[in-house]
Amino acid sequence: MSSNSQDLDAIVGQKYRHGFVTEIEADTVPPGLDEDVIRLISRKKGEPQFLLDWRLQAYRHWLTMQPPHWAHLKIAPIDYQSISYYSAPKKKDGPKSLDEVDPKLLATYEKLGVPLHERARLAGVAVDAVFDSVSVATTFKDKLAKAGVIFCSFSDAVLKHPELVERYLGTVVPYTDNFFATLNSAVFTDGSFVYVPKGVRCPMELSTYFRINAANTGQFERTLIIADEGSHVSYLEGCTAPMRDENQLHAAVVELVALADANIKYSTVQNWYPGDENGVGGIYNFVTKRGECRGANSRISWTQVETGSAITWKYPSCVLTGENSVGEFYSVALANHYQQADTGTKMIHIGRNTRSTIVSKGISAGKGQNTYRGLVKILPSADGARNYTQCDSLLMGDRCGAHTFPYMEIKNPTAVVEHEATTSKIGDDQLFYCRSRGISEEDAVNMIVNGFCKVVFKELPMEFAVEAQNLLSVSLEGAVG
């Protein structure tokens, strides 16, 4: 998502899409990547020297790297020189009111239960026409400021809180980490920044605010969340409404830092354009998400519902450094039509008595391929570490696939590691049972799939859980029968 208006216009219709190809905006850097482009990005954003230096280091490192290959993903080669790495938010002539928006899109929002006041924003209605959300956002801002929580765009944080950015940026995902994270480090343009001070319990789910005030932050998004000692924060990323955009490659980086006794809950609902039913188009979602439980007794919990994107490659991970720290990963990943999802987690146990839980639910339909890839690594220092992993796959039809690759590296004899895996098909018997009770086939499929995902949905904040269920049913429409 290279800018707010691009993204939203792409949702609204075809017109803009064609216009976009020929139109050249003054504020868009021509395609291609070299050190000058990076200097330009940094200068345009008024960044301090340390950040420019960091970007350049990342870029120089990136030049030495090769794009990765995976056994179960088919990816057409990506031309990194054809991407435009900077484009300033542009104001476009969006629809003036909901009356001008494609009724089909509105019908989808209706099904998803997107609140009325958000539909307008999502559909790209000019923001100044949406009075509701503006006032709501202001209220939230006041409330957060009172609690001392910093929640702003990454660019703002760089300007207003450079010391925090410098101290924590790249400390969980170093710029050398992997091909896409390194590229992101060199060229990221924006993202979100959260700092929760010592002992503060963030007074709201950061979603509500985020969803209303979301600045679409580009295809190389960077998020940094720091929970200081004893603080609590719950952050919701994404939106259940279908987000279409023209940027095929998304390579975001999310870093979480939990200090002693801190608690971070990070929930994602990802519903980007998956391509059509023939596998044409769709987003490549190559994300690096990692959290470090840096202090004792800290906890990081990842919950994700992944239903979009043509290709998803993502492993939200926890580095459990602090003693008694806890890492959790709850995931529902759906691959329908020609979608490919390769997702999982890494739990790196370093501190004593660290614990991790992994629950992964993969759903494959159509010709979708769903892969769980997870690593549990227990270092010699991690006395008494424990892990529990559960990977379940649900298949719909006989042309899809489910694959499970659990890796374990146990270097401490006191560790206890458990792994359970199941693969099941939505049985004809189950469907018939429901239908013979008067329930339609579509409702029966939804019911069975939601039952399968229940333990993960339970981890989502309430209002999100309901939307996630609706989202799954929309994503699975026509998957059976």
Added chain:
Amino acid sequence: MLSIRDLHARIGTRNILKGVNLEVRPGEVHAIMGPNGSGKSTLASVLAGRAGYEVTKGSVEYLGLDLLAMEPEERARAGLFLAFQYPVEIPGVNNAYLLKAALNAVRKQRGEPELDAFEFLALIRDKMKLMQMDESFLNRGVNEGFSGGEKKRNEILQMAVLEPKLALLDETDSGLDIDALRVVASGVNSLRGPDRAIVMVTHYQRLLDYIEPDVVHVLSDGRILKSGDKSLALELEKRGYDWVRQEAAVA
């Protein structure tokens, strides 16, 4: 209410039903008995609309409707109910949730208002007492981890809630101990009424001690060979099925 005429059905290339004729009127209780592999369960499955069976000949009229042309859910909404021989487990799907969805689908069809959670709970609590079921059933996954007896009880509970016009009980007595059988039978008996017909498929006469049928049929090799009253069941218990087959062969 139900008219089955010359019904032929097969699975793959195997012919199972070879000309079944059956007439069921409102208020009647029919028992269909027969040896293993005679086609009893196939008949129940075909009537409920399970996939995998091909009807090659014949017709089934239900309340004036062409039953075989209807989807399984349409049949259910029209008041047909099948109590399964082997109820399937659906992990994670709450028992109460399924039942409420089912009831509301049926009510919608009948033109009745849908029940909200409170009305539904009040209704189901009553019915559960009847089946001597604990309320914890409601919050468990559909048949998940249920014992054989619990599954069968759950089927009859669903029947009690959905109040079908025609109930097909497919070997509802199999796998039940005597106490469970009594509970299930009293549940079924309480649902007997002038507007409701029940067709039981069973191996054993035992069930008929508790649920007294008006008509007993012997199904063998895909055909109904003999029909009679309750005494036929007792005779079958004593003499087995061979004599019926011989009699039919002579005729």
